[in-house]
Structure formats: C-alpha cells, structure tokens
Amino acid sequence: MPRHDTISFLSDFGHDDEFVGVVKSVIREIAPHAAVIDLTHSIPAFDVRAGSLALARAVQYVARGIVLAVVDPGVGTDRRAVAIEVAGGDGIFVGPDNGLLASAVAMAGGAERAVGLTNPIYQLPAPGPTFAGRDIFGPAAAHLANGLPFEELGEEVDVHTLMPGILPITRVEGDRLIAEVLWVDRYGNAQLNVDPDEIAAFGDTVLLHFHQTVRSARRAATYGTIGRGGLGLITDSYGLVSVCLERQSAAAELGLAAGDEVQLEQGDDRPLGVTSPVTLRLGGQ
Amino acid sequence: MPRHDTISFLSDFGHDDEFVGVVKSVIREIAPHAAVIDLTHSIPAFDVRAGSLALARAVQYVARGIVLAVVDPGVGTDRRAVAIEVAGGDGIFVGPDNGLLASAVAMAGGAERAVGLTNPIYQLPAPGPTFAGRDIFGPAAAHLANGLPFEELGEEVDVHTLMPGILPITRVEGDRLIAEVLWVDRYGNAQLNVDPDEIAAFGDTVLLHFHQTVRSARRAATYGTIGRGGLGLITDSYGLVSVCLERQSAAAELGLAAGDEVQLEQGDDRPLGVTSPVTLRLGGQ
Amino acid sequence: MPRHDTISFLSDFGHDDEFVGVVKSVIREIAPHAAVIDLTHSIPAFDVRAGSLALARAVQYVARGIVLAVVDPGVGTDRRAVAIEVAGGDGIFVGPDNGLLASAVAMAGGAERAVGLTNPIYQLPAPGPTFAGRDIFGPAAAHLANGLPFEELGEEVDVHTLMPGILPITRVEGDRLIAEVLWVDRYGNAQLNVDPDEIAAFGDTVLLHFHQTVRSARRAATYGTIGRGGLGLITDSYGLVSVCLERQSAAAELGLAAGDEVQLEQGDDRPLGVTSPVTLRLGGQ
Numbered sequence: 001m002p003r004h005d006t007i008s009f010l011s012d013f014g015h016d017d018e019f020v021g022v023v024k025s026v027i028r029e030i031a032p033h034a035a036v037i038d039l040t041h042s043i044p045a046f047d048v049r050a051g052s053l054a055l056a057r058a059v060q061y062v063a064r065g066i067v068l069a070v071v072d073p074g075v076g077t078d079r080r081a082v083a084i085e086v087a088g089g090d091g092i093f094v095g096p097d098n099g100l101l102a103s104a105v106a107m108a109g110g111a112e113r114a115v116g117l118t119n120p121i122y123q124l125p126a127p128g129p130t131f132a133g134r135d136i137f138g139p140a141a142a143h144l145a146n147g148l149p150f151e152e153l154g155e156e157v158d159v160h161t162l163m164p165g166i167l168p169i170t171r172v173e174g175d176r177l178i179a180e181v182l183w184v185d186r187y188g189n190a191q192l193n194v195d196p197d198e199i200a201a202f203g204d205t206v207l208l209h210f211h212q213t214v215r216s217a218r219r220a221a222t223y224g225t226i227g228r229g230g231l232g233l234i235t236d237s238y239g240l241v242s243v244c245l246e247r248q249s250a251a252a253e254l255g256l257a258a259g260d261e262v263q264l265e266q267g268d269d270r271p272l273g274v275t276s277p278v279t280l281r282l283g284g285q
Numbered sequence: 286m287p288r289h290d291t292i293s294f295l296s297d298f299g300h301d302d303e304f305v306g307v308v309k310s311v312i313r314e315i316a317p318h319a320a321v322i323d324l325t326h327s328i329p330a331f332d333v334r335a336g337s338l339a340l341a342r343a344v345q346y347v348a349r350g351i352v353l354a355v356v357d358p359g360v361g362t363d364r365r366a367v368a369i370e371v372a373g374g375d376g377i378f379v380g381p382d383n384g385l386l387a388s389a390v391a392m393a394g395g396a397e398r399a400v401g402l403t404n405p406i407y408q409l410p411a412p413g414p415t416f417a418g419r420d421i422f423g424p425a426a427a428h429l430a431n432g433l434p435f436e437e438l439g440e441e442v443d444v445h446t447l448m449p450g451i452l453p454i455t456r457v458e459g460d461r462l463i464a465e466v467l468w469v470d471r472y473g474n475a476q477l478n479v480d481p482d483e484i485a486a487f488g489d490t491v492l493l494h495f496h497q498t499v500r501s502a503r504r505a506a507t508y509g510t511i512g513r514g515g516l517g518l519i520t521d522s523y524g525l526v527s528v529c530l531e532r533q534s535a536a537a538e539l540g541l542a543a544g545d546e547v548q549l550e551q552g553d554d555r556p557l558g559v560t561s562p563v564t565l566r567l568g569g570q
Numbered sequence: 571m572p573r574h575d576t577i578s579f580l581s582d583f584g585h586d587d588e589f590v591g592v593v594k595s596v597i598r599e600i601a602p603h604a605a606v607i608d609l610t611h612s613i614p615a616f617d618v619r620a621g622s623l624a625l626a627r628a629v630q631y632v633a634r635g636i637v638l639a640v641v642d643p644g645v646g647t648d649r650r651a652v653a654i655e656v657a658g659g660d661g662i663f664v665g666p667d668n669g670l671l672a673s674a675v676a677m678a679g680g681a682e683r684a685v686g687l688t689n690p691i692y693q694l695p696a697p698g699p700t701f702a703g704r705d706i707f708g709p710a711a712a713h714l715a716n717g718l719p720f721e722e723l724g725e726e727v728d729v730h731t732l733m734p735g736i737l738p739i740t741r742v743e744g745d746r747l748i749a750e751v752l753w754v755d756r757y758g759n760a761q762l763n764v765d766p767d768e769i770a771a772f773g774d775t776v777l778l779h780f781h782q783t784v785r786s787a788r789r790a791a792t793y794g795t796i797g798r799g800g801l802g803l804i805t806d807s808y809g810l811v812s813v814c815l816e817r818q819s820a821a822a823e824l825g826l827a828a829g830d831e832v833q834l835e836q837g838d839d840r841p842l843g844v845t846s847p848v849t850l851r852l853g854g855q
Contacts, residue, residue, distance in 0.1 A: 006598055008591070014471040015300060015585060018343045021293070021324035028291055028322055037598055039591035045472050046532050058588045061704065063598040073532050127481075131509055131522030134346065186584040187615050215653030216319030239744030247616050247643050281786055285388040299756040303628045306578070306609035313576055313607055313633040330757050331817050358817050361792030414792055417809030419631065455664060519673075 003147045004065035007036045010055055011133060012043035012146040013072040019131070023068075023138040026124065030142035037063060046073040048100050050258065052165055053182055056103035057238050063249070067104065068141040069095040074132040081136050083144065083153055084162065087111065092150070094141045097157075102165030118154035163189035168193050176209070177264045181256050182240070184273070188249020189234070190256045194241040194264065199233075205267030206233055208243065211255060216267050217243060289350035289377070289430045292321045295340055296355040296418060297328040304416070308355075308423040311409065315427035322348060331358040333385050335543065337450050338467055341388040342523050352389065353426040354380040366402040368420050368429065368438055369447065371395065377424045377435070381417070382442075387450030396444040403439035453478050461494070461548040465496035466541050467525070473534020474519070475541045479526040479549065484518075490552030491518055493528065496540060501552050502528060574635035574662070574715045577606045581640040581703060582613040589701070593708040596694065600712035607633060616643040618670050620828065622735050623752055626673035629810050634829040637674065639665040643850055644741050651687040651706050653714065653723055654732065656680065662720070664711045666702070667727075672735030681729040688724035691774035692830070729855075746779070747834040751826050758819020759804070760826045764811040764834065769803075775837030776803055778813065781825060786837050787813060 015017035020041050027036060029279045041059050043051040051071035059067070065271060072079075072095075080097040086108040093101045093108075094117075105111050117123070117136050122143050124135040140153055170193055177198055183191045199206060208215045208231070217231035226232030226246040231254075236242040242251050243262070251257065292312060298304035305326050312321060324343050325471035326334040344352070357380070359363075364384040367562055371393040378393075379402075390396050402408070402421050407428050409420040453465045455478055458461050462483055468476045479498045484491060493500045495517070511517030511531040516539075521527040528547070532556035536542065578595060583589035592609050597606060600706040609628050613621040621641035631636070642649075642665075655679040663671045663678075664687075675681050687693070687710050694705040710723055738750045740763055747768055753761045769776060778785045778801070787801035796802030796816040801824075806812040813820045813832070821827065 005371075005602065008595060010591075012471075015325065016327045017470050018295070018325040018339050021322060022296070022343050022346045022355070024322050025293060025324070025343070025346045025348050028320065032290065032348075035598065035602075037591060037594050039595070040585065041586040042586045054588050058592050058595065059597045061592045061599075063602075064596050074509050077509035126522055127524035128522055130519060134522065170443040185587050186582075203738070224644050224647035233701060235698040236696055237696055237704065239697035256550075285638070297756075300610065301612045302755050303580070303624050304756070306580070306607060307628050307631045309607050310578060310609070310628070310631045310633050313605065314631075317575065317605075317633070359794050362794035395598055412809035413807055415804060419807065438719040556606040 003033070004145045005034060006063040006065035007034050007068050007145060008039050008062040008066070008139050009036050009039045009041075009068045010039040010051065010058070012045050012047060012051060013041045013070070013133065015041060019133065023133045024281040026134055027142040028140045029144075030139060034142065034145040036256055037241065039048075043071050047071065048073070048098055049166065050183070052100050052103050054266040055100065055203065056107055056167075059104040059107050064090055065092075066141050066144055067091065067093045068137055069093065069100055069104075070133040071100050072096040072132060074096065074098060075132050079143075080157065081140075082139055082157055082162070083115050083117060083150065084111045084159070085113040085274060088112070089150070091142055094137050094144070097163050099163045099165050102163060103167055106165070109224060111162060113150065114157040114159050114162060116157050119152060122148070122153055161237045170194055170198060173263075175265050179260050179262050179264060181251075181260045181262060183255065183258055184251040186253045188242070189236065190243040190254070190262075191236055191238070192241045192243065192244075192250045192262060195239070196241055199241065199264055202264065202266040207265040207267045210260060211229070211261040213254075215254065220244075225244070235264055288432045289547050290319060290451040291348040291350035292319050292353050292426050292430060293324055293343075293347040293351070294321050294326075294353045295328065295336065296326045297332060298326045298337060298355070298418065299330070300326060304418065308418045311419055312427040312430075316430040319427065319430040319525070321540055327557050328356050332356065333358070333383055334451065335468070337385050337388050340385065341392055342468075344389040347358045349375055350377075351426050352376065353422055353428055354378065354385055354389075355418040355422055356540070356558045357381040357383065357417060359383060360417045365442065366417060366425075367442055368402060368425055368435065369396045369449070370398040370435055373397070374435070377429055378413045379422050379429070382448050384410050384448045384450050387448060389454055391450070395445060398435065399442040399444050399447060400436060401439040401442050404437060407433070452504040453472070455479055455483060458548075461550045462548050464549060466536075466543050466545045466547060468543055469536040469541065473530070473536045473538075474521065475528040475536045475539070476521055476523070477526045477528065477547060480524070481526055483516075484526065484549055487549065487551040492552045493544060493552065494548035498539075499528060500539065505529075508532070541546050573603070573717045575604060576633040576712050577604050577633035577638050577715060578609055578628075578632040578636070579606050579611075579638045579697070580609040580613065580621065580628070581611045582615050582617060582621060583611045583640070583703065584615070585611060589703065593703045596704055596708045597613075597712040597715075600709060601715040602816070604712065604715040604762055613641050617641065618643070618668055619736065620753070622670050625670065626677055626737075627753075629674040631675050634660055636711050636714055637661065637663045638707055639663065639670055639674075640703040640707055641670050642666040642668065642702060644668060645702045650727065651702060651710075652727055652732070653685050653687060653710055653720065654681045654729070655683040655720055659720070662714055664707050664714070667733050669733045669735050672733060673737055676735070681732060682728040682731050683720065684732060685721060686724040689722060692718070699813050700774050740764055740768060743833075745835050749834060751821075751828050751830045751832060753828055754821040754826065758815070758821040758823075760813040760821045760832075761806055761808070762811045762813065762832060765809070766805045766811055769811065769834055772834065772836040777835040777837045779833040779835065780830060781823075781826050785824065790814075791819065792815070
C-alpha cells in the first residue's frame with residue numbers, strides 16, 4: 001500500500017490557541033509514522049487570499065506527500081471539503097474548496113482527481129461542525145498518509161468544478177504598469193505581482209506611484225547593495241519584484257499593505273541623486 | 286520495558302525566547318525516539334487558569350503517552366513538581382502541582398498514582414531553581430518515555446493531596462443563567478461555561494447581559510449561518526456554547542474577555558428583527 | 571559514513587511567514603531522517619547580537635549534531651556563508667560568518683575547522699540571492715546530516731579569520747559595577763552580563779542605577795521569594811544575575827531593554843523597609 005511520510009500543514013489557526021497542537025495530536029494518533037511540517041499557521045484569520053499566496057510560494061519546496069491547508073471561513077456551510085490528487089498521486093492536497101488550494105495545485109501540475117471528504121468513517125465525531133481541521137481535514141490527511149485509497153474518502157468531485165484561485169495580474173496603462181502588493185513579509189519587503197521581465201525596459205531607476213505619492217527606486221541585486229535610506233527593487237527569492245529598504249521595513253516606511261495598488265513607470269536615470277527618495281504630493285490632499 | 290513515543294507539551298513559555306527549544310533539546314538528548322507535539326506555548330505568562338482550560342480542551346485529543354505542562358509561577362518555591370498516572374499507566378501528566386493539570390487529569394479518568402519529582406538523578410544540575418521545565422519537568426517526561434519506572438522519579442504523593450482545579454460553574458438566578466467567559470479564541474469567539482442543554486428551553490433567541498449591556502443572540506449551527514452583523518450562539522467544537530459573529534471577532538465587538546460574567550435569559554422570538562443587535566443602557570452609568 | 575540525526579535551528583524568520591516551514595521542507599527532502607528542533611525563530615529581524623546571545627544561552631543544551639543559525643542582514647553580499655566544526659566533528663555550526671555563531675562556537679570548545687559554503691552542487695538554484703536559509707544554509711545542514719564530508723561544501727576557511735562575537739563585559743568604576751542588560755525574557759526578567767560572584771561582596775541589598783534612577787533590589791533565590799512589589803536579583807537559569815519582579819515584568823516596570831546600562835552598587839542592609847522600592851531623581855531632568 002503506498003504511504004506518505006510527510007504532511008505539510010498551513011492554516012490560519014495562529015499560535016495563541018491549541019488548535020494546531022490538537023490537529024497534530026489527531027494526526028499522531030491515526031498516522032504515528034507521519035512527520036508534520038508546519039509551513040505557517042499565521043495566515044490572518046479568514047484570509048483565504050493570503051493563505052493561497054503563501055501556499056503557492058511554498059509549494060515548490062514542500063516535501064513529497066500530503067499538503068494540509070485550512071483557512072476556512074465557511075466551515076460547516078455548504079462549501080465542500082476536498083482532497084485533490086496531483087502528479088500521479090505523488091502529491092495530495094487536503095482542504096476546503098474555497099480557492100485556497102487552487103494556485104498551489106496549479107503550480108504542482110493541476111488537479112488530476114478530487115474527492116469530497118464526505119465519508120464519516122474517516123472523520124471524528126464532534127459536537128458541532130466548527131473545527132473541520134480537527135474533525136475532517138486532519139483525519140483525512142492522516143488516513144491518506146496511512147495509504148487509504150483516495151476514493152475511500154468520499155464521492156468523486158469533477159475537477160473542473162473546483163473553486164479557482166484569484167491571482168491578480170498586472171496590466172499596462174499608458175507608460176505605467178499597474179501592479180499590486182501581494183505580500184508584506186516579516187522584514188517589511190513588499191512583494192509585487194510583477195515579473196522582473198515586465199520592467200526590464202524601465203532601466204535601473206523606476207518610479208513607484210501609490211497612495212498619491214511618487215517614490216524613486218533603484219533595481220538592486222541584494223538587500224545589502226540598496227544603500228541605506230534608498231528604495232530598492234529586488235528580484236526576491238520567489239522570482240518576483242519586491243520593494244525593499246536595507247535593514248528597514250519598506251512597507252512600514254511607505255505605508256504599503258497587501259492588496260495596495262502600485263504603479264511602476266520608467267525613471268530618468270540621472271547620474272546623481274537617483275537613489276535619494278523623492279516625495280511629491282499630487283492633488284490637494 | 287514500556288515506552289512512550291509521544292510527549293504532548295503545553296506551556297506559557299511563548300515563542301519569543303528559546304525556552305521551548307531548550308526543553309525540546311533536553312528531551313531529544315535523553316529520549317531521541319520521542320516525538321514532541323506542541324499543544325500550545327502561548328498561555329499568558331503565569332496564567333494557570335488559562336493553561337488548565339487549554340489542557341482540558343486538548344486532552345481528549347492528545348496522543349497516548351506523556352503530557353508535559355508547565356505554567357509555573359511558583360517555580361522554585363515549595364509547590365510540588367509531580368508526575369500523575371492515569372488510565373492504568375497509558376497516560377502520565379508531568380508538571381507543577383498548582384491546579385494546572387487537575388481538570389485534564391479528571392477528564393482522563395482521574396489520578397491513579399502520583400510521585401513528587403524529587404530524585405536528583407533525573408534532573409539537570411542548574412545554577413538556579415528558575416527553569417524547572419528544562420531541569421526537572423522535561424527530563425522527567427523524557428525518562429518516562431524511555432520506560433523509567435514511575436516510582437523512580439521520587440516519593441509517592443497521595444493523589445488526594447493534589448491541588449484541585451477550579452472550573453467555574455454556572456448558577457441560576459431568577460430567569461437568568463449566570464455564566465462566565467472561559468476563553469476567547471483567535472477568531473474572537475467567546476466560549477462560555479455553558480452546556481447547550483442548559484439553555485435549550487430558552488428557544489432560538491437568547492438575551493445576553495454583560496457589562497451593563499444587553500444584546501440579543503440567535504442560536505446557530507455554524508459561523509456561516511449566523512448572518513453578517515448578528516450575534517450567534519454556537520455549540521462550539523468542544524461542545525460548549527460560544528458567542529460568535531460571522532467572520533468577525535465577537536469578543537472585540539462586545540468587549541468580552543476571559544473571566545467576564547455573562548447572564549443568559551430567554552429572548553422573545555419575535556419573527557422580525559430578532560437578529561439585529563439591541564444595546565440598552567441599564568442604570569445611570 | 572557518519573550521520574547526524576538532529577538539526578537545531580535558530581533564526582530571525584519569525585512565524586508570520588512561511589520561511590521556517592520552507593527551510594524545514596527543503597531539509598526534509600534532502601535528509602528525511604533528520605529531526606529539526608526549533609530553538610527559536612523570534613530573534614528580532616536583523617539583530618545579530620540578540621541571535622548570538624540566544625544561541626549562546628541554548629548551546630549547552632542542544633542535542634549533538636548540527637546547529638543551523640540564520641540571522642543574516644548581509645545576505646547576498648560578500649559576508650561568507652560557513653560551516654564550522656567543533657568537538658572533533660560531534661558538532662557543526664552552519665550560518666553566516668557575521669558574529670552570530672561566535673559565542674556559541676566558543677562555548678562548544680572553539681572552531682576546529684571551517685569551510686565556506688561555496689559549492690553550488692549543494693545549493694538550491696534561486697531567482698535571487700536573498701533567501702540563503704532556503705538555498706544555501708538549510709541544504710548544507712541537511713547534506714551534513716546525510717554524512718556528506720565536511721570539506722565537500724566548499725573551500726577551507728582559516729578559523730582565525732572567522733568574525734568574532736561581541737559579548738559585552740562588565741567593568742568597575744569606583745564603588746560601582748557597570749553592567750548591561752543582555753536580554754529581556756517573556757516574563758520581563760532583565761538578564762545582566764553579571765556573574766553572581768561579581769556582586770557577592772555587595773551583600774543582600776544592591777542599588778541599581780539606570781536611566782537617572784536608583785532602585786533597591788534584594789538578592790533572592792527564586793521568583794516566589796522576592797515578595798510582591800519588591801525588586802529581586804536572581805541567579806537565573808543560565809547562571810547570570812537577572813533583575814526580576816514576582817509575577818510581573820521587571821523590565822516593563824523599570825523601562826529596561828536589551829543594551830541598557832545598569833550600574834550596581836552595595837546597598838545598606840537596613841533591617842526594615844529594604845525591599846520597598848525607592849525612586850530618586852538625580853539631576854534636574
């Protein structure tokens with residue numbers, strides 16, 4: 001019987017409560033051989049988009065096996081609980097069918113089979129339908145790790161009916177590339193939904209328009225070469241363009257948060273002063 | 286020799302310091318075969334009551350073996366350090382004898398044997414008696430996982446002298462059920478010490494009196510069926526009644542915190558408008 | 571081939587993002603047999619000094635094997651990435667050569683061999699050089715756990731060229747011992763860089779001068795014997811002198827933070843009133 005040794009686990013459960021520990025306890029009782037790797041549990045509560053993006057960033061690195069992902073504001077309603085097979089069964093995603101899994105599944109090659117987690121044999125009885133991580137998703141992941149045939153978990157789901165993900169894409173307006181902050185990391189780097197190729201023609205200096213402000217930023221290879229106080233545009237560790245400051249939070253300095261629009265435009269590569277930030281007030285505000 | 290494979294670990298050590306990591310390192314050196322499952326380490330500092338409640342919520346799900354729990358404001362004083370056997374030795378609780386373990390031990394069937402952790406052979410030498418998790422409790426858990434006979438850890442303690450837990454119970458006054466907030470979770474759900482049966486006769490609408498305010502709440506099966514903006518009373522995943530809002534923090538909205546008194550009373554099931562929140566000022570304040 | 575079973579992992583990655591999970595996923599794929607023990611990931615961002623001190627506190631307890639430590643503000647610049655062997659190969663430290671590892675390496679017996687992590691065979695390809703934990707340090711730790719010969723990771727580094735650590739030392743000025751807060755822990759205890767022997771002659775009552783204030787503190791053996799409201803000086807679990815309050819944060823009460831100077835002076839052991847805190851304003855401020 002094929003078995004999986006690793007369950008990679010992402011959620012919005014946080015660390016203040018015992019939720020993560022309880023799910024891992026349930027997994028431990030069912031599948032003691034399985035190692036659980038915590039991807040993160042600090043997805044903001046209910047934030048399916050942020051969870052989806054974190055999972056997509058992580059997925060190319062997760063160990064072969066099972067990915068358990070739970071950001072589930074619709075728990076207990078008619079949103080489906082699903083398991084999705086990818087890569088000929090080398091990978092299985094378990095979680096709510098609310099878009100959370102979609103981008104990561106696509107990056108892993110796309111959904112090949114899916115089932116709804118409807119078989120009560122593989123669920124824990126519970127006083128209420130509010131903790132599906134413990135009662136439905138965790139047990140499903142553990143039973144799959146034990147080699148339970150995929151189709152035992154419930155009725156097949158047509159993969160074309162799975163909820164798609166929403167990845168914001170850039171667009172061009174005049175001379176500008178209209179982009180969006182996908183994520184602000186712990187260090188305050190603001191990742192944009194921009195591929196470095198999209199701004200290759202802009203040169204070394206790029207103007208950033210956001211919140212009625214304009215700032216000039218320099219392309220740089222590493223945080224350490226941005227220069228203190230100047231804004232940098234870095235190709236980050238996931239291959240996207242990030243707005244950064246050296247050893248400071250660019251997001252805090254600029255007031256940028258996930259979801260904010262940033263417009264990029266070619267800067268003039270004046271030989272002097274180009275890294276000094278410029279702040280212009282547009283309009284009366 | 287019987288061995289235990291799992292140590293479930295709860296504490297108020299937090300994640301800012303290396304306390305949890307050091308205790309796990311100590312366990313790893315003594316009992317490398319044992320898996321440590323972190324239940325939570327975010328119990329508020331010194332809050333024995335909160336730790337006791339979290340442990341009681343988790344205990345029915347923890348894997349067989351050893352439970353290591355450390356919330357220990359009296360560390361180094363004459364409070365006892367103990368190990369408590371339950372379920373014919375299938376489970377052992379290790380921690381301070383300050384009430385932290387009591388409710389969980391009771392839920393696991395009650396204390397059958399106990400010892401004080403007084404044998405210095407199974408402790409780490411330390412410059413001061415302030416980190417018992419590292420020097421006493423962690424090593425005791427690890428040695429027990431290795432199959433050390435229970436009685437080797439120290440002198441027997443009469444289980445009737447163990448510190449009892451303090452679980453607040455409801456009482457009835459007139460038409461009202463006087464209850465208490467046990468716990469506010471990450472999502473802002475406020476768990477009450479109320480069994481659903483206690484308010485079954487109140488019908489679908491229940492008045493909540495707290496902080497000189499009255500709010501009307503509707504019984505609901507899931508967060509998703511509360512309806513935006515209305516208060517819900519849900520039977521939560523532990524079988525107790527929780528005050529909830531859909532995708533919002535009820536506790537933040539209502540100003541409720543653990544330990545607050547909430548009085549419940551039958552609402553009038555008017556067919557219209559019942560879910561709209563009502564706020565009344567009682568008295569002059 | 572020698573193998574290591576444990577990788578002890580410390581970083582400033584925090585828990586908000588998936589950084590820790592991704593590094594552990596990478597390790598899991600390369601060295602599935604290795605257990606990763608998280609020491610802490612809450613070192614303040616970029617704070618090499620705080621990371622160095624946490625690692626030094628933990629190192630005497632870490633399990634034999636590999637220590638992976640990443641606080642790396644200079645990632646991608648010309649700071650070296652290194653592995654350092656100690657104790658005849660029983661221990662290997664992996665991390666940036668920026669002083670982070672120095673104190674812990676010294677406590678583990680000193681560097682015996684070192685290599686720069688320059689061999690691309692044992693690195694992950696990446697779009698940019700900004701996540702060395704994932705692309706360089708994590709893989710190096712995992713390959714070492716698999717028994718890869720140390721020298722395969724890159725060119726030998728002269729151990730005398732490794733960046734030294736900066737451990738602040740006390741000095742005596744007149745009647746005073748000039749000390750520094752090394753660390754404030756979760757409970758608000760302020761650890762000083764003071765060995766108990768250095769203040770043995772000061773008697774049971776010690777005056778603390780800091781921030782233009784003087785407070786009187788009593789030597790005490792445990793938190794529980796300080797007495798409510800009075801300041802205590804405890805020999806903490808690492809053998810250094812800490813400023814403490816019973817069940818309260820001394821650091822918050824006194825406004826002390828890591829790096830602050832504290833001057834210690836013999837107090838007069840008056841028989842009455844000695845534990846009541848005294849606050850004096852010195853100078854005009």
